[in-house]
Amino acid sequence: MISSNAETEAGQRGPADHAIREQVVTAAKAHFIRYGYAKTTVSDLAEAIGISKAYIYKFFESKQAIGEVICGGALGAIDQGFAEVVASARTPTEKLRKGLETMVESSTKLFFSERKLYDIAAHSCLEKWRSSNDHWDRVLQRVSDIVSEGRKKGEFERKTALDETSRSIVQAMQPFINPLHLQHNLDLVPTQSNEVIRLILRSLAP
């Protein structure tokens, strides 16, 4: 709903709305989930669709560009869950608390149920792909909106600069919401992550 086809993805070329493009993405997702990003070759995808490898490169600049679309989907789902919980919560405090909890939860779930996709997400964060940068921009924006609303309602303090506050919240949560870091902290979820969330909420007290 939010992103109908408004995104002009980088690393793409050729006709934007084309059956082949969709087929590549569909095949790529299936293959990446099953065999992982590294073990999937562009030829595999071409073969699965029934076209030549060269033709795929009429639609994507590189294998990474395909990976970014799939990764964008996975991170987008996490982002989506965050947004939904936020929408259904009443107060800004609850929005932030439940929103962050949900992000931790869905990231952890991704790790355990779709490990191969998780690995792509982690790789994306490590290599600072566009898909992860976009993700963090969205998360930061969402947090910023909540904090802003909380300030208006007098629930949160107003002294600190809004962008500093938002940045530091997202930063403090990195060990639990960044796939790159989360994998080293799985044993701390959810106890420690909830404690950090509580620390964040305390820091917002007026």
Add this chain to the structure above:
Amino acid sequence: MISSNAETEAGQRGPADHAIREQVVTAAKAHFIRYGYAKTTVSDLAEAIGISKAYIYKFFESKQAIGEVICGGALGAIDQGFAEVVASARTPTEKLRKGLETMVESSTKLFFSERKLYDIAAHSCLEKWRSSNDHWDRVLQRVSDIVSEGRKKGEFERKTALDETSRSIVQAMQPFINPLHLQHNLDLVPTQSNEVIRLILRSLAP
């Protein structure tokens, strides 16, 4: 001064105070700094000292045990800097702020000036060696002491459990004080690290 010889290091054996043990440690530090942990062989150390490899194993259970001593020294130095700054600061707020700033600083410095030692420290954190566990215990204790003092003086809030507060402070700082994570966040130092420190201090407000 704090740790004269009170530490009963794990992974050690044979006579505790022995010239050879010191020589091994000295040679190991020099070699690890120059060639790194992986590229230094136990035979190299033996040769440098002028004894046989087998004799080293009369004092250390494994190569890792030697690595832990060196790593313990590197992490201990960071810990030391933290303690010194804390001792010289007046208020708990200042202790915590400057203490955490210093930890970030000395960790970053270790990365740039003694990269090979830094790598051992990161490895230690990844593999959860005793040297890093001890380190985190000490850091947690120091933070806990400061928070406790701050509460007594009425500078910090008192509602949250002391151990939860301390744990979450250390946790929120992990991206900047844990060698394993810091190397992915070097571009965020010191701006973002200071912002997180400020968030932590806000969370402690009474």
Add this chain to the structure above:
DNA sequence: CGAGTGACTTATATTTACACTGGTCACTCT
């Protein structure tokens, strides 16, 4: 002309064969 490809180049992975290292132990020498 434009959808679609085989053949090619260069960089990256994988294999294979071997060398080396961590760690032990029976042993020597004093």
Add this chain to the structure above:
DNA sequence: AGAGTGACCAGTGTAAATATAAGTCACTCG
């Protein structure tokens, strides 16, 4: 008896050789 070691084994790392993949391009065919 205790300081100290050579020789050994099993597992790991390494380097060269080989195979495979990413990406391009001139080209075909309808």
